[in-house]
Amino acid sequence: MRQLPISNLILRLSVRKKILIVDDEEEILAFMARFLKRLEIDSITAISGEEAIELYKKNTFDCVLLDIHLGGMSGVEVLKNLKKMDPKVKAMIITGNICSDLKTDVHNLGVLDYIQKPIDLSDFKEKILTYINNQ
């Protein structure tokens, strides 16, 4: 059965995923947003934990991409706040080094995966697409 172009577009819009990117470096936000766009994933960026929480109130996201080392409010705190607002929150943690302390801190907070910096972009692409496609 041949679909009408307009319904195609609606279908496309409705399945397009949206990710919240949280990092305190402008350059990383810009790079990640562009990277996700090429994977046909929409994103909104937040430069601080506070901004992330505000944005999360007003939007729905499929996933949060969260740098654990933020200036100001820490990534762990951000995640705790988001969890209170939305018990189903899903996050991918970006971090310089994954220590067991971090894993206990964010235990039960909806962490899908840990991504260690420096990031292998192929790995990252695979991880994010696997998650998005399995939802």
Add this chain to the structure above:
Amino acid sequence: MKRRKDFKEYLSHVAKQMILIHDADLLSKMIIRTVTRTLGVKYSGLFLYDKNSQEYIINVSSGKKGLKIPVGFAKIKNTRPIIKFFSDNNLLPDEKKDYLLDSEIKTFKRKYKNDKKIIDFIYNLENDISLYHAKLIVPGFFRNNLLVVFFIGNKTDGKKFTKGEIDFLTVLSSDVVMAIENAKLFEDTKQQLEENKRLLLNTVEALANAIDVKNEYTHGHAERVTKYSMIIAKYIPKHLKVAYQSFEDSLKIAALLHDIGKIGIPENILNKPSSLTKSEMDMIKKHPVMGAEILEPINEFKIISLGVKYHHERYDGRGYPYNLLGDEIPLIASIISVADAYDAMSSDRPYRKPMRKNEIVKEIISNKNKQFSPVVVDAFMQTVTFNEI
């Protein structure tokens, strides 16, 4: 035509300058900036091999917002096709490996369409190239090992890279590798020197301890004199120190070893609780010279031995063993002299109790221009003001 020649000359000039820079990060930054500007590309980045992780990490990148990869943010594993293509000669052995244009992928696909394994590799290679927004990739090898990978994006005018530009980039990339290797070598040598210095200091400290244990009343003396000397030296005007090569290092060793000559003096004299006879006193007074004689054969210890030899001279000429006067006494010895006296006065001795700090300070001030050099007493006074001793 003229313009292209200019950019080549400019870049080759830059390449020559690079060899002189011993900082690998600064160097790569310069290269990337120059490439981006001179060739007019939207983006370029340099991935540098990291020996520890055996991965290629983004070392520098420049270009439009969103294209630029933040330093240290991304890496490429050495198993990725884009790395393998250059590092593994068994993969696509018939293809040239000095650069790769994204437009060549199409040709590869056609050429190897019947080889399933190779085709898979080529598709993954294509995926890698697009992840890093590359139009042109140029590798840099050092002794057949892939050391750097340049990713170069689209030109802002949308034109293709000319043969001349590509050739030049390959030359530049081998220059970059040489410069980075030079920088590393320089860094390694510096580290080796530091290591040698540390070893030397350990040896010197062991020697100083050997003297210390001989003398039961002065335990820890060498270490304390060294500590005081180093603090005083901080407040000595810079222009007085420049005459010496690495003043602080020499002072440290000299202070640690200032009493090394006592190693030749019998313990019963060193530890005698009652007053010394004239001949015993003469024996003790020989220790600066004996110490200097131990150190002088070591070529690198010339300045250090001065500190040992003259640390009992007095500014007014009434010290020993040579009755040197005023500025005839090397600065290094004058500092040790004050530090030595400070420790002697603040320590417990069989014939007297330790003096209080304010008494010692008074004593040292009253001996300015007499026992002690005025410059060193002034520096000492500052250490007192800032409560550092």
